[in-house]
Amino acid sequence: MKKAVVFDNSGTLIERYRVVKDVLNGNIFTDINSLDLIDSADSLALVVLQFNTNRLLELDKDRLISDVIKEYNIDFDVSFSTRQVSKAEVEEILYNEKSSTVSDITDGFDILREKISHMELCNGSALIVDMDLGTVAYTITSAGKFFPKVFETVEVLKSRGIEIFIASGDRKGAINRLANMLDVPEDNAFGTVSTRGKCEVVSILQEGGYKVMMVGDGLNDILAFKKADVSVLTIEQQEEVSPKMMDKTDHIIEDIFEVTMIDF
Structure with a gap:
């Protein structure tokens, strides 16, 4: 798959x-x-x-x-x-x-x-x-600025044949630039998507035959967490996390590179 x-x-x-x-x-x-x-x-x-x-x-x-x-x-x-x-x-x-x-x-x-x-x-x-x-x-x-191990994380996932997507509520221009910096196709980058829009990205990928892991840190990821096959809450930002998120995640990580250690 x-x-x-x-x-x-x-x-x-x-x-x-x-x-x-x-x-x-x-x-x-x-x-x-x-x-x-x-x-x-x-x-x-x-x-x-x-x-x-x-x-x-x-x-x-x-x-x-x-x-x-x-x-x-x-x-x-x-x-x-x-x-x-x-x-x-x-x-x-x-x-x-x-x-x-x-x-x-x-x-x-x-x-x-x-x-x-x-x-x-x-x-x-x-x-x-x-x-x-x-x-x-x-x-x-x-x-x-990038968390320390972002580029390494993306490269390891790519080396395993895993496709990388970005779905963010941030400005579209910034997300396209982010995709370019990470060598991710702009077609895989979705800027200024709402909470429901992130969920739709996950759903479309699943309908296309993908098993999907969603990685996020905030309330606007919650519907995508529910829809994804695997949800990962990252607390590397070191901000207080809403209890609503804690209840809806399969994994909690403190370093983005830990994503590479989750089997899905």
């Missing part, structure tokens, strides 16, 4: 660093798990901007994000939410929102540069939208 391993990105292949800004009061956090934050409420949605947000540094920091989205025709996707949210609903808010500005995103850039002296992948920026209030509640800026 053909075998495939589907990897999440942030927290799984990439050691993730993020800066979260509370738009209302201006507070900045570097220790908040954005997925847990969203999971704690029923009105929040994680919206990933399909845009190289370094370009925002060229703009007036006081410009409204809504104006920038419209002027540059920035596409976006809903990556995670606790209730069903349509792209049209989010678009209505993003096009008319009057609170968040360019600085709410760019304020996190210097903090990231301090934390990552050797930044290997800029995942980009995202917004946490409050669907009930019709506002951007938080902005997120994230980047990271």
